[in-house]
Amino acid sequence: MFQNFQIEGDLPTINDLNYKKIQQNYLIVILLNFFMVFTICIGGLSYALFSSEDLFVVAYKWSFIIVVLLVFFVVLIAGILGFYKRKYAVRERDISYKEGVIWTSITTVPFCRIQHVELNEPPFSRLFNLATLNLYTAGDSSSDLKIRGLHKKEASKIKEFITSQINGE
Amino acid sequence: MGNKFDFSNFSQQSTRGILVYYFKILYKIIRVTWILIFLVLSKKSIGSLQTYFFMVVGLLLVVILIRAILLFLNFRFKVTDNDFVLHKGIINKSRISIPFDKIQNINFKQNLVQQIINVVEVEIETAGDKSVEIAITALSREKAKALKNLLLSKTTKSLAIEDEEEAHGIIQKISVLELLKVSMSENHFKSLLVLLGLGFSLYVQIKDFFETLELGDQLDVFINDNARAVQMTVMLTVLLVTVSFFIAILSSFFRIIILHFDLTIAIKKGVLEIKQGLFTKRNNIIRKQKVQQLIISTNPFKKMMGISNVAFKQAVSGKQKKGTVLHIVGTKSPQIIALKKLIFSTSDFLDQQAYKPHFYYQRKMLVRSFVLLLVLNIIYSISPLNGGWEWYLCNGILIPGIFWMIKLKFNKRFYKVNSEMLWIGKGQIGTEYQYLECFKIQYVILKQTIFQKRYQVFDLIIQSASGSMKIPCIPKAEAFKLHDYLIYKSQTATQSWM
Numbered sequence: 269m270f271q272n273f274q275i276e277g278d279l280p281t282i283n284d285l286n287y288k289k290i291q292q293n294y295l296i297v298i299l300l301n302f303f304m305v306f307t308i309c310i311g312g313l314s315y316a317l318f319s320s321e322d323l324f325v326v327a328y329k330w331s332f333i334i335v336v337l338l339v340f341f342v343v344l345i346a347g348i349l350g351f352y353k354r355k356y357a358v359r360e361r362d363i364s365y366k367e368g369v370i371w372t373s374i375t376t377v378p379f380c381r382i383q384h385v386e387l388n389e390p391p392f393s394r395l396f397n398l399a400t401l402n403l404y405t406a407g408d409s410s411s412d413l414k415i416r417g418l419h420k421k422e423a424s425k426i427k428e429f430i431t432s433q434i435n436g437e
Numbered sequence: 438m439g440n441k442f443d444f445s446n447f448s449q450q451s452t453r454g455i456l457v458y459y460f461k462i463l464y465k466i467i468r469v470t471w472i473l474i475f476l477v478l479s480k481k482s483i484g485s486l487q488t489y490f491f492m493v494v495g496l497l498l499v500v501i502l503i504r505a506i507l508l509f510l511n512f513r514f515k516v517t518d519n520d521f522v523l524h525k526g527i528i529n530k531s532r533i534s535i536p537f538d539k540i541q542n543i544n545f546k547q548n549l550v551q552q553i554i555n556v557v558e559v560e561i562e563t564a565g566d567k568s569v570e571i572a573i574t575a576l577s578r579e580k581a582k583a584l585k586n587l588l589l590s591k592t593t594k595s596l597a598i599e600d601e602e603e604a605h606g607i608i609q610k611i612s613v614l615e616l617l618k619v620s621m622s623e624n625h626f627k628s629l630l631v632l633l634g635l636g637f638s639l640y641v642q643i644k645d646f647f648e649t650l651e652l653g654d655q656l657d658v659f660i661n662d663n664a665r666a667v668q669m670t671v672m673l674t675v676l677l678v679t680v681s682f683f684i685a686i687l688s689s690f691f692r693i694i695i696l697h698f699d700l701t702i703a704i705k706k707g708v709l710e711i712k713q714g715l716f717t718k719r720n721n722i723i724r725k726q727k728v729q730q731l732i733i734s735t736n737p738f739k740k741m742m743g744i745s746n747v748a749f750k751q752a753v754s755g756k757q758k759k760g761t762v763l764h765i766v767g768t769k770s771p772q773i774i775a776l777k778k779l780i781f782s783t784s785d786f787l788d789q790q791a792y793k794p795h796f797y798y799q800r801k802m803l804v805r806s807f808v809l810l811l812v813l814n815i816i817y818s819i820s821p822l823n824g825g826w827e828w829y830l831c832n833g834i835l836i837p838g839i840f841w842m843i844k845l846k847f848n849k850r851f852y853k854v855n856s857e858m859l860w861i862g863k864g865q866i867g868t869e870y871q872y873l874e875c876f877k878i879q880y881v882i883l884k885q886t887i888f889q890k891r892y893q894v895f896d897l898i899i900q901s902a903s904g905s906m907k908i909p910c911i912p913k914a915e916a917f918k919l920h921d922y923l924i925y926k927s928q929t930a931t932q933s934w935m
Contacts, residue, residue, distance in 0.1 A: 279918075279921045279922060279925050280921060280925065281917060281918075281921045282917065282920065282921060282924075283917045283921075361928050362924060362928070370886060370887050371884060371885070371886050372884070372885050372886075372890075373882050373883065373884045373885075374882065374883040375880060375881075375882045376880060376881050376882075376883075376920065376924055377879075377880040378880065378924055378927050378928045380927070380928055380930075381878075381879045381880060381927065405879040405880055405900070405902075406752065406879055406902040412879070412880060412900070413880070
C-alpha cells in the first residue's frame, strides 16, 4: 500500500503478535478494590438516605438505592469482562498493551521514547505478589502507559529489560 | 555589544521593577475583588463605613508597596562559568541554578506597565523533567539584550542571535489594516463563545455575591420576570442572532488586535523570532528542535484573502503547561513555505496518495447527529419553553443541513505520509492541516469501539510531546501498516526528537 517509500524487506508488525494475559490473581484484586469502594459508597449513601427527613428522599429512597446498585452492578460486570481483555507483549524495541471491552485500544510505546519506568505495588496487589508497571514518555506529566496485574518478578524483569535497552543504545 | 554589564557578580533588576511588581500584585487583587469595590463605591449611604473602607484600602496599598520593595531587594542573579544563578524570595528563599545546556529559549515580554516605564521582562525556558521557567521582571532593554547574548553564547547549541536592529531576515510584518482583515475572517463563534463564557463567569461572580448578601432570590426573580416578558418570536430570534453576530465580530477584532498587534516574524541564522502584542509585547524564539507540530488553519474568508493562521506546538516539559502553543495570523502562502522549510527537513507530499477514512466515519457522524436531533426534539416537546408546533419545521432545514455538514467534514478528512512526515487534514467549514515529523512520535494507540469492530476499522492516535493527533476510521490492514511504519520511524530516528 505505501509504495512510495518501500523499505528493504518487511516492517515488523504487531498484527500477529502473541499477547500475554496479565496474572489471574489480579481479578481478585479488582474485585477487592471494587467491593471496598462499593461498601464505603453504599454505607455512606444508606446513612444519608435513612437519616434524612426530607419528604422527597424518604419517599424515593428505595428506588434511589436500586438505581445505585444497578450502576455498581454494571461497573462490576464491565470490570470483570475488561480483565480478560488485558494483554501485553514485549518486543525488542517496544512494549504493546491491549485493553478494553467496548473501547479496545492497543498502545505501543517504543523503548527509545521512555523517559523513566516505575514499578508500583498497590496494597491489594501486594498481597498476591503483583505489581504495576508505569511508563513515562515526554510531554505528559501523568503516566503514559500503566500495566497492572503483572507478577512482581515479571514486572521487574521487564523494567530491567527496558532500562538496559534504553541505556544500551 | 559593549561589556558594560558585569554578570559575573550578583546584580539586581532595574529599580523601576518595583513598580512592575507593585502593579502585578495590585492587578491580581483587583481581579478577585473588583465586584466588592464596585458595590462599596456605589453605595452613597453610610459615610463612616466608606471612610473605614478607604482606610483599609490605603493600608493595603502600603502593604503591597512594601511587598514589592522586598521582592525587588531579594531578587539577585548572576552568570558564572557553568550556570545561571538566581536567588529570590522574601520568606521562602530559593536558590536556582540552571546549567547553560538546559536553557531552551530566552523570550522577552512587555506588559503595559513595563512598556510605560521602558523595561523588559526576560523569560528563560528550561528543559528536563523538572523544568523551571525563570522570569526576570524588569531589566532595561540594553541589559536584557546583553544577558540574552551572554547566555546564548554559552550554550553549546549554536543559537547566536544578532542585534535586533537587523532588518534583513524579516519575512512578515503586519499592519493594522491587515489585522483588521484577519479579524473579519476569524471564527466569530469562537469569540462569541469566549464572550459567553466570560459573561457566564461574571454572572456567577455576581450571583455569588448576591447570595452572600442574601439577595440571591431577588436576582432570580428579576431575571425570570424579564425572561418571561420576552416573547420568543421568530423576528426576535433573528434580531438576537444578528446582534450577537456583531458583538462576536467586534470581540474577534479586539482579540486579534490585542494578541497580534505589530506581528513581526524574522528568521535569523535558522531560528524563528516572533514579536507581537499590544498591551503585552511578547518576543518569542522558536527553534525547529522544540517544535513538535505545525498547524495551519484557514477558512473560506481567509482563502479569499490568501491568509492562514499558523500555530507552533512546542514540547510540554514537566509542570509547564501553558504557553506551549504559539499562534500567528495573517500568514501568506510564500511565508508558509518559508516557515515549513525552516522547521521541517522535507515537507513535500506531492507524489503521495491522500488516504481517506472508511465510509463508517460518515455513518458514525450521521447516527450521532440524528440521535442528538431526536433527543432535542423530545426535550422540546416536553419542555415548558414550548413555543408551538411551528418550531418542528426547523427540522426541515436541520436535516439536509446535517447531511451537508457531515459530507463536508468527510471530504476534508485525509492523511498523507512521506518518508519523514505525517500530514493530517481535517475540518468542516474551515480547514486545518496538521504536520508532524515521524521521528518526534512518542507512542501510538490503535482504538476500536464495538461498532467499529463490525466494519473492521480503527482510529489511530499519534502521541507527540506536544499533544496527540487522531486519524479516525481507517480500515484494519491500512491501520496496522501505518502503525507499524510510524513505530518503525520513531525507533530508527537518528535525530533527537527535541
